[in-house]
Amino acid sequence: MVDPTPMIPLPVVEPARSDVRQWRSLAHLDGDPAFAELTREEFLPGASDAPGESSRRRFLQILGASMAMAGLVGCRKPVEHVMPFAQRPEDLVPGIPVRFATGMPLRGVLHPVLVKSHDGRPTKVEGNALHPASSGATGVFEQASILSLYDPDRSQHVLRDGGRATWEEFVAFCGQLHSGAAGRRLAVLSAETNSPTVRALRAELQEQYGALTWVTYRPEGDDHAALGMQAAFGQPYRVQYDFASAEVIVSLDADFLGPTARNVAQATHSFAQGRRLRGANDEMSRLYVAESAYSVTGSLADHRKRMRSSEIPELAARLAARLGITTDGAGDQNDPFVTAMADDLLAAGSRGIVLAGDTQPAAVHALCSAINAQLGSIGSVVTLLDTGEEMVASQAEELAGLAGAMRAGEVDALLLLGVNPLYDAPQALDFAAAMSQVADTVHVGLHVDETASVAAWHVPQTHYLEAWGDGRAYGGTQSVVQPLIAPLYDAAHSAIEVLQLLTTGASRPGFELVRETWRPLLTGDFEKAWRKVLHDGFLPGSAYPQASAPAVAGFNMPAPSSEASLELVFRPDPTVLCGSFANNAWCQELPDPITKIVWDNVAVMSPQTAEELGVTTKYRKGRYYVDVITLSANGHGVDLPVWIVPGHADGSIAVNLGYGRAIATEREERLTPFWDTDDKTDVYGNGSVCTGVGQNVAVLRDSVAGPVIGDVQVEKTGEAYRIITTQDHGILDVEARPLIRMATLSEYRDNPGFALDAEAPTPGSDEKTSFEAYPTLWENSHPAKEHALRDSSYYRNQWGMTIDLNSCTGCGACIVACQAENNIQVVGKEEIGNGRELHWLRVDRYFVTSGDTRLTGDPQMVLQPVPCQHCENAPCEAVCPVAATVHSPDGTNQMIYNRCIGTRYCANNCPYKVRRFNFFNWAKTIPETVQMAQNPNVSVRSRGVMEKCSFCIQRVRDAQKNARLEKRALYTDEVQTACQQSCAAEAITFGDLNDPNSAVSRERANSRNYTMLAELNIKPRVSYLARVRNPNEALEEAS
Amino acid sequence: MPQIFPRKVNVLPHISLGGTLAGGLVAILVVWYYFSPEYTDVGYAPEQPVPYSHRLHVDALGMDCRYCHSAVEVADISNIPATETCMNCHSVVKPQSLALLPVRESFASGESIPWVKVHQLPDYAQFSHAVHVNVGVGCESCHGRIDQMEVVQQVEPLSMGWCLECHRQPELYLREPDDVTEMGYVQPEDFVERNLDRIRLEGIQPPTNCSACHY
Secondary structure, three states, X not given: OOOOOOOOOOOOOOOOOOOEEEEOOHHHHOOOHHHHHHHHOXXXXXXXXXXOOOOHHHHHHHHHHHHHHHHHHOOOOOOOEEOXXXXXXXXXXXXXXXXXXXXXXXXXXXXXXXXXXXXOEEEEEEEOOOOOOOOOOOOHHHHHHHHHHOOOOOOOOEEEOOEEEOHHHHHHHHHHHHHOHHHOEEEEEEEOOOOHHHHHHHHHHHHHOOEEEEEEEOXXXXXXXXXXXXXXXXXXXXXXXXXXXXXXXXEEOOOOOOOOOOOHHHHHHHHHHOOOOOOOOOOOOEEEEEEOOOOHHHHOOOEEEEOOHHXXXXXXXXXXXHOOOOOOOOOOOOOHHHHHHHHHHHHHHHHEXXXXXXXXXXXXXXXXXXXXXXXXXXXXXEEEEOOOOOOOOOHHHHHHHHHHHHHOOOOOEEEEEOOOHHHHOOHHHOHHHHHHOOOEEEEEEOOEOOOOOOOOEEEEEOOOOOOOEEEEOOOOOEEEEOOOOOOOOOOOEOHHHHHHHHHHOOOOOHHHHHHHHHOOOOOOOHHHHHHHHHHHOOOOOOOOOEOOOOOOOOOOOOOOOOOOOOEEEEEOEOOOEOOOOOOOHHHHHOOOOOXXXXXXXXXXXXXXXXXXXXXXXXXXXOEEEEEEEEXXXXXXXXXXXXXXXXXXXXXXXXXXXXXXXXXXXXXXXXXXOOOOOHHHHOOOOOOOOOOOOOOOOHHHOOOOOOOEEOOOEEEEEEEEEEEOEOOOOOOOOOOOOOOOOEEEHHHHHHOOOHHHHXXXXXXXXXXXXXXXXXOOOOOOOOHHHOHHHHOOHHHHOOEEEEEEOOOOOOOOHHHHHHHXXXXXXXXXXXXXXXXXXXXXXXXXXXXXEEOOOOOOOOOEEEEEEEOOOOOOOOHHHHHOOOOOEEEOOOOOEEEOOOOOOOOOHHHHOOOOOOOEEOOOOHHHHOOHHHHOOOOOOOOOOOOOOEEOOOOOHHHHHHHHHHHHHOOOOOOOOOOOOHHHHHOOOOOEEEEEOOOOOOHHHHHHOOOOEEOOOHHHOOOOOEEEEOEEEOOOHHHHHHO | XXXXXXXXXXXXXXXXXXXXXXXXXXXXXXXXXHOOHHHHOOOOXXXXXXXXXXXXXXXXXXXXXXXXXXXXXXXXXXXXXXXXXXXXXXXXXXXXXXXXXXXXXXXXXXXXXXXXXXXXXXXXXXXXXXXHHHHOOOHHHHHOOHHHOOOOOOOOOOOHHHHHHHHHOHHHOOOOHHHOOOOOOOOOOOHHHHHHHHHHHHOOOOOOOHHHOOO
């Protein structure tokens, strides 16, 4: 029997501090009327329109036509084949996934990973938790690398002068080249690598050829950190920071937590450790950031100073002067920011860290080392690693030297290994002209890219999951890269195979080459040791040695900043790097962590700079139309749309590299009959994935590819451009509801329960009691109380999740991990603009300001990942007419795709806006290779079906199945969701709420624990741990 | 002016009403039966690339299911054997047989034999052989008397309603785990009591919630 339930008025929440405002975008802050509607509506306006230019009427016509046609094809039963092995490899059971430890080489660092293979197809990348330098987490690019393997636009054939050739012909060519090697001058332009095998082959090449020029090429320009270390210590030491033990961290334009950082997973893990608050008495580190563009690191700063990148050397000098390291460059000694940093650093002593970013010249890096040495933190929280590298020369000089030699005809053969200088080398070098002066040019790469199209030979390169190789982690630990799959294309060969071909003139498999290198590295029985290395994924004890007590040599003071009124800063893009992930649809679709822009690059500036330049971003009915400007520098001009980010430094424009790529593809444009509109929504439909996405800003760089240039002209073109950003998507009424709760450390210590205090009192009580224990509206008739659910064996586990806002950096690795695990389809730029994106997990980015400091002030930033909240009293379940979204006995809310008829009532009733609808049949149009990336344990959804975060129920069911077979209960914390596993900050905790020992139960007991929209009494299973900042009170008062 | 419609036309509405109702009923019944897996799937017996006879191998020769379908106890899928498994015997038994040519070819070339899948579950239904077999669901319960089949055919509808028959009352269908591969199994007299005991003891609770199989 159902008891009549009395009407309970919904509680009204009074904002605790009315002067603090949280907002998504300037239009939101200004109270644009469109936002009221956006907040109310389920999807963006236009989400229900048909694709392309057509109207709803046309859509219905098409619908009718396709229904009629569907009747004709639906009658036949499809014949499926089972293809067993002819000879089954031992220990390989069909249907049971196998994990292999390998390593992903990326920008000169090997990332230890564990890759899951389903019946021979690699489907998912995780971190290798066994590896000493890995916590088992990954960054965005490790997760996305699976899709790069299956990239349908990968180069498939050896090309000679643009025409198809065979590998055998290339072998013959290399034989000829090698036969006269002693008299030949060979140049190699190689991507960064630290592979021991490449190093060995390089030494051999040196012996074989008359002259060898080897240039390591970084698209983003000089390695300022290495040059700085060289200046400070006489050796290009690699620096490793222990953020976990640090008390004070000062970042000078260093985005060390951003996705583009070289060891982001390790740094994020370490940083989050130092900020974890299990209780009010825990200590947390303090982070100062001075930077031009708002970055992931800046969003976590306790104190952030926005200033132009070209002014930061001066700040470094003032800080050094304040700390008594130098006497010159003192400048204004009364800057409270510098004083506060200096005082804090002095107090922290050997637990202080100062680090500089890639945009800063080598001198600033050297100065940071001097400061760290002075503080005594070198050897304590700053470790110098001796990579064994000889002195690094300036890449700009080496590259210019190479180009000069090529032009002068002093190079007979040029090998380009995984690099694309025609796209990103400084224009002043005119690399194309230089290449034309070289008799034999060989390009080895994953794509037929800009450089491949002018090289005499192009050899398709293997993906790291297809070929043998080796490398060293950031800390030096050596690993073998073992393939999980044979090359998808027969012509593809690895870099070491091509190098070996040039060395000896004969082709040998990479497997033998790697084993040869490793023979002297392993002691004892080689086969046994080799198998152990392959199994574990690394060679223990092979890390770089620590540099012993190095003395800081003299350093040059940073040159004073230029007086130009406007600076232009180039950065690798946080989602596509310098273009190497441009053809990866997951990366293109991943919103930029700060601007939330997808499938584009923009010129980012502050509101003030925009005003001075007379450019605007207009917001009309949920759409952004922005001015386009022509940026001119170094004799080149690029048209870029403008984007305004509050908190950006005035007088600075930030642009991201990696866009405007030209990759040739062999796929033909997909054309479908008139009734089939799927081609309109297909990101793979027309040309390569990156076709027409963004502009190449690398051409604006000066002759040394410096990250900051001062001499830039800006002109408005008068055109308007529609920018697609997800910053306002899924917007909730943040003004009226405390979705984000934050406090300073001292406030937290005074009142550990501040997060719950923001909540409305529960009705019928004046006390602030939690809604957690409040009776539900259907206390006696809740589905979870039904016998059918209680009698299930699943009932004993009740799943829940906590997300620590204090740890989350918003890097986006979780989004890509979720996409890879759950077969989430890519919808493309236009469709995201229509609000049809499918990401199950979104990371909401809020600016936080207090008082009236709208444009001139420095807004803080908070990031909040929002998956499905798995409400116990889920509003979606109550409105589904076909019971396609139901509660499971283990307390999760599940979508049953085969029942869903697409009414979308559930999404309309979801207060968190986490439900995603398949407006089109995205999966139908994905190319065959991309189909191989799909997880066989998760249904691929079709058109007309709702979907949303499932708490990775397939992983839960898998674990339960295994426990059942092993006749045991689930272990504590046995199941990890994909987002949790990828999160380096360990911000996401998932587990069994019924198990008091589970991590999630402990996290929930944290005093910062709160749930979003608790006052609706829907009892979400996802809770958040409130954000705590640790500001310097002296500085807080001064400002 | 004469009436356009004579009086006897008055029965037409009744006939058409009755016809619509009857027609609707027939349509429902037609869809009910002819669109159901009972009709569309049961009896599906595609021709295989090799005319493999389960009757010969299982019934006459007495081979255990798990000799070939070796992963059934550990994996979600019950594997079709590798060509190698066939060749274990057929390298000496009937090595010249014409019917076995595809097998020998496959073994020599390393290419798979393209067996045709008989029991097809939809992609949105997740099923684990290992869990079922280990708890005592007989092969026969879903696949029928395989040992009597010259050509394998589907005998059960494999529809959700059919799955739930057992998931709701497992005591009527379970057998001792040791007997799962037995064909023509006859349940002992007191099997319901014995199964109920096992269900209590081993905590066998076949789930009936959606997300047990659909995700």
